[in-house]
Amino acid sequence: MRLGLIGSTGHWQTYAPALQLVPGLKLVAVAAAGPEETTGAFDHAPGQTVDTNRYDDARKMLDVERLDVVQVCGRCDRIPVWIKLCLERGLPVMAEKPLAMDLPTLKQLYQAARKSSTALVPMHTMRGVSELATVRQAVRDGEIGNPVMSFSQKTYKWGKARPDFYRSRETFPGLAPWVGIHAFDWLYWILGDQFTEVIGREGTTVRPDFPACGSQAAFVMTMRNGGVASLTLDYLRPTAAPSHADERLRIAGTHGVIETALIERKVILTTADSPPRPLDLSPQTDIFTQFARSLRGEAPPPLTLPEACRITEIAIKAQEAVDTGRTISLGDSPYHTA
Structure with missing residues (x-):
């Protein structure tokens, strides 16, 4: 399972426990969520290796990398933008909360997720x-x-x-x-x-x-x-x-x-x-591990x-x-x- 990260704001290391609990989960690419971030924030990212690719432009990461799941943790106003781009590509997303800052945007994301039949889960970590x-x-x-x-x-x-x-x-x-x-x-x-x-x-x-x-x-x-x-x-x-x-x-x-x-x-x-x-x-079980297992059909989504x-x-x-x-x-x- 190939994981890509967009953003290093908020609870961006939520995925870390799953690296030990979900066999085959690998961090293959990371990208800044906006100009206020730098890829240097990922220098000590859990699971990073010499093969983990870095991108200043997350759109390029989404277009170039072969990903199975994406985690989005950017500034609040950027979160729905990246969620929508992932859903349009059929990429399952776990995103920092809130999913949207207003009700019309939330409705758009709901419709996009339903249309693409793609999993979208907010980072409600306290369920763990x-x-x-x-x-x-x-x-x-x-x-x-x-x-x-x-x-x-x-x-x-x-x-x-x-x-x-x-x-x-x-x-x-x-x-x-x-x-x-x-x-x-x-x-x-x-x-x-x-x-x-x-x-x-x-x-x-x-x-x-x-x-x-x-x-x-x-x-x-x-x-x-x-x-x-x-x-x-x-x-x-x-x-x-x-x-x-x-x-x-x-x-x-x-x-x-x-x-x-x-x-x-x-x-x-x-x-x-x-x-x-x-x-x-x-x-x-932590929420990202639950999410990853649900994508494999091994458990219900969190x-x-x-x-x-x-x-x-x-x-x-x-x-x-x-x-x-x-x-x-x-x-x-x-x-x-x-």
């Missing part, structure tokens, strides 16, 4: 997290009854600097599709497509010089069963904190509560019949195309709720799968 998989299994097994309330938290360190593309909505989609999409994804994955509307608020209080990227945001989604899902997102994690991120999830149902803090590497279940107890964690587009749609609409100050409907989706 054992704690979240354990929560999902417990909820799906009915351990907490009917889920009616959840709280999700994603807080990150800002770091010493961020690229300039975070400053403008021309190049950055907003906090919800960038950071929040992981939480929207895990809620969808665990609870199903249960969301009917979303409201949100956001501020750039800490970094007003980055007006496109909120330093803090909060969202509330209503559920079909009358439940509520709330999320908080921020770039406020202190520099001295022990980890880059602190991600948490709590789901309350009619029979119990399940919760996890990923930095603690445990899941706690409390029910009407039993006191708090830790659950054994469910082993998970996300179907409608699922991928639906989660992206929810994230884009959540950002719209922030930007407009309105409640945005999540119904009548062309990607709705429930």
Whole structure:
């Protein structure tokens, strides 16, 4: 299986574990996703050899190389461009999130993938997290009854600097599709497509010089069963904190509560019949390995195309709720799968 990389922005080394887990997977070519990148970023790319070809122009790579799969990890506004070019060539794509920065572009990608019958999977890497998989299994097994309330938290360190593309909505989609999409994804994955509307608020209080990227945001989604899902997102994690991120999830149902803090590497279940107890964690395979195996017919894809587009749609609409100050409907989706 011949792999080509487009871009060295974001989680571009996501493919690395698959090199050891998918027999025959080889990195044969790499290319910059835009002029803001250089091929020098690939100097220490996992799997690179003297036979790995480098291209300043990714179009040339797509035209010249005989590829079986492509990973796209460029600046947010460049991602859909490269996805579309890959789909037009019948090349399966795993792409950094979000797949698109607006709904019309998302619809175009959905139609292109369907027309070409080509696999398109977003880089929702948290589906490979054992704690979240354990929560999902417990909820799906009915351990907490009917889920009616959840709280999700994603807080990150800002770091010493961020690229300039975070400053403008021309190049950055907003906090919800960038950071929040992981939480929207895990809620969808665990609870199903249960969301009917979303409201949100956001501020750039800490970094007003980055007006496109909120330093803090909060969202509330209503559920079909009358439940509520709330999320908080921020770039406020202190520099001295022990980890880059602190991600948490709590789901309350009619029979119990399940919760996890990923930095603690445990899941706690409390029910009407039993006191708090830790659950054994469910082993998970990383998303690129799942994707590669699905292309060989050895496993289902980590996300179907409608699922991928639906989660992206929810994230884009959540950002719209922030930007407009309105409640945005999540119904009548062309990607709705429930």
